[in-house]
Amino acid sequence: MATMRPVLVFVSLLFVVDPSGFTHGFVMAPRNLLGRLSESSSYLTTKEFWFDQTLDHYSPYDHRQFKQRYYEFLDYFQVPDGPIFLKICGESSCRGISNDYISVLAKKFGAAVVSLEHRYYGKSSPFKSHTTENLKYLSSKQALFDLAVFRQWYQESLNLKRNKPGADNSWFVFGISYSGALSAWFRLKFPHLTCGSLASSGVVLAVYNYTEFDKQVGESAGPECKAVLQEITELVDQSLESNGKELRKQFGATELEIDGDFLYFLADAAVVAFQYGNPDVLCTPLVEAEKAGENLVAAYAKYVKDYYVGTFGVSVETYNQKHLKNTTVSEYGSDRLWWFQVCTEVAYFQVAPSNDSIRSSKVDTKYHLDLCKNLFGEGIYPEVDVTNTYYGGTKIAGSKIVFTNGSQDPWRHASKQTSSPDMPSYIITCHNCGHGTDMRGCPQSPLRIEGNAQNCSSPDAVNKVRQKMIEHIDLWLSECKGTGRSYM
Template sequence: MASRRAGGLLRGVTSLLLFSVCVGVEFKGFRRFHEVERRSVLEEQWFIQRLDHFNGADTRVWKQRYFINEAFYKPGGPVFLMIGGEGPANPAWMKAGAWLTYAQKLGALCLMLEHRFYGESHPTADLSTDNLRYLSSRQALADLAHFRSVMAERRGLADRKWVAFGGSYPGSLAAWFRLKYPHLVHASVATSAPVHAAVNFPEYLEVVWRSLASENSNCPVLVKKASVTLAERLKDPETYDNITKDFNLCSKLQIQTEMDAAYFLETLAGNFMDVVQYNEDNRGFEGATGTNITIKVLCGVMADTSLGDPYARYAAVARLMMDTFSIKCLNASYEGYRRDMTDASWSGPAAGGGRQWVYQTCTEFGFYQSTDSPNQPFTGFPLVYHVKQCADLYNVSAEQLAEAVAQTNEFYGGYDIRSTRIVLPNGSIDPWHALGVTWDISPDLPAVFIQGTAHCANMYPARSEDLPQLALARDHIFLLLQRWLKQ
């Protein structure tokens, strides 16, 4: 997952969206299943992990955080492993969620492992670019493999069948864990998993257009008019005082480079991108705020002629989002973003996941949600804007980025997965489904494409207002697990 905000993670250290187990600072890319960290009655535990699994001469170790729920375990039952992602592991997932419903029915032991470099799992003294070379999906998978092997031996679970769960980026990890370590994991539920890496990902915003249009066909048209109007006004310094007031900026708008304009335009587009990605989901159970803001609400504001022209309605959406998330003013400075993102301390403003996740996009995945397609509702943040950030923040060139993304697809197979016992659920509203698998690859690699649902919807606890097709998808996944555990 993510745009440039906080997974999937609002868009201020700008945005980011993914889920891992699906993920507060604002980073770029996926979005948040671990977004709200809340202390739990569940005791956090620690596992000794190697820093570099691929260098036998490097004996350095660190402590990785994990959680365990034994409430449903029956002797001889399976082991469920929830994979952490680009944010803190939220213990709320050890108390609720579809996977726990499955665990209760199947007598499973449940574990959740936090991803290296996120949350409290700090492998290195800081987040310097030199240290971040130990942050990768391959190292994370090796963490999972070692954790699984040691825990199985420690707790007498070597002959138990292990099932991996994850959503968004961790959904990809769940699929790849089964792909790369088939002797260790028996099956995987890889929800909203972008398994294909791509430097340029304009399809994300194309899905945003279609998702907005599903509520009101004129909604994305109005959004595009507003975005284009704002982009034109950014070319005239005489408009900056009014724009500063209209969008309640923390300081007077200064557009000195194309990066400044692109950053501001992407920040405002993020209001719509985030809402679409998480539309009408059940994040409230984990302490998330803003779940009342839906596509219907935003399109209602954009259709309200009493607010003025589309530009004025666009500003009203921005103020609504700021009020909802108790943001006093909007930071619109690319230089401020760059400064925050290059702070390598664990106490830095982007250490909650932003600096780490954007590094992963620059060195493995891309996933840049650009405005390069004409069939999307925004303007002004093309691919070159995203790619330049890799150079500004980590000294990664465009050529290095392209090569890294190609290597990722070569290593994992992209869409062309060849494995067994992996189910790949996706929602039609979720823009990330464009990089996922939405068709059955084989009987043992089934897709579950859920019409009308957003990012990781099938992972959340069930509720009465769930769409019938969402309830059926959860049931279908359970039946698959039940069958696979007998194999």
């Protein structure tokens, strides 16, 4: 099989966050555990470049532009015909190109790696204030056009440097979590601009009431740990009614005056253990505390403060609606931005199922809708049906897209999990296979994204899927036949 030297585009996710705190169990902002691990001290490059981007791609009259940040890594690039990998940054500040499995792929294929920061996030904000009115250009649709325009501009810049007008390298797009969804959607909407895409934990299905999320947490926890988590939830609900102030103090969360904010914070703290491949750090001490007859709420509070806030680095502030209403622009202030996308496009409302729930039943649809109204005003509502009609949800009708998911990841139920010839999907099954395992390896927390599969309980399962990814990339790049374009 011929191996072309492609240009890879990598999209990085759910959802992922800045060091000061992250997002909900969503796909993406402080309450968004979706793409949390995009923050790391390990980068292939952190050198910034800038590109003049169109503000509104859908208006023939509005010619405003803003500065959009991007990065390039050319160490493995086989000049002049190597491929270009486009790594998509998602719902957080993009501080460089992460040194994860993308570096292995780039070296193997002789590819350049370029990465574009998502509009509004990090240093790529078009406005000096994030009021609701100013956020109207923040959407996945505008972001996809950003990628298309950037892809064309970067190719032309490359051609100018090497004096080869009209040349077109082979491009391949990558993304994890929300960025994984963008990767799949980019291939769907702009098939002529990429040879294929990888959607790692790609959350392509917008979901109004995402009860499957909580159900997966229970399955990943196993019967014993699940029962303990449910008992803790019951005890917390009772204590919240009788002595809420003291309870919040016990968890170091006195600032979370709204019950739903506090309960969401506690639910996310449990989720992160399964989402990022460290179930034992949560379940082992809680099950031991149960067997020893110890105070379960105190045991959980210790986990939340020591691990979720301490080791994982979540800020309690990111769950505070007072904080989320702040319209000040900050490089690491992604919380409000992701919530706007949640409240307008994708929802992913992580509500408690009607029975056998892990999280409190008080984290319901009304809580989410009230939050959207409180943060952004009247008339803001997640157009889930519109989003799924536009992209296709899990019935996405693209081609040459690889979908990968970890068996323990609650987000996988918003991804495509059934294969078709042109869109193969793979579930990596192991004890600690979570969000983006194929690109990040295990464990995924603390913030280690070097992509070492040997840390997984079943490294062979990860390596098998990685080999499948390589085969598809190799085939689809070769089918571009040097044109950089794939129409099939």
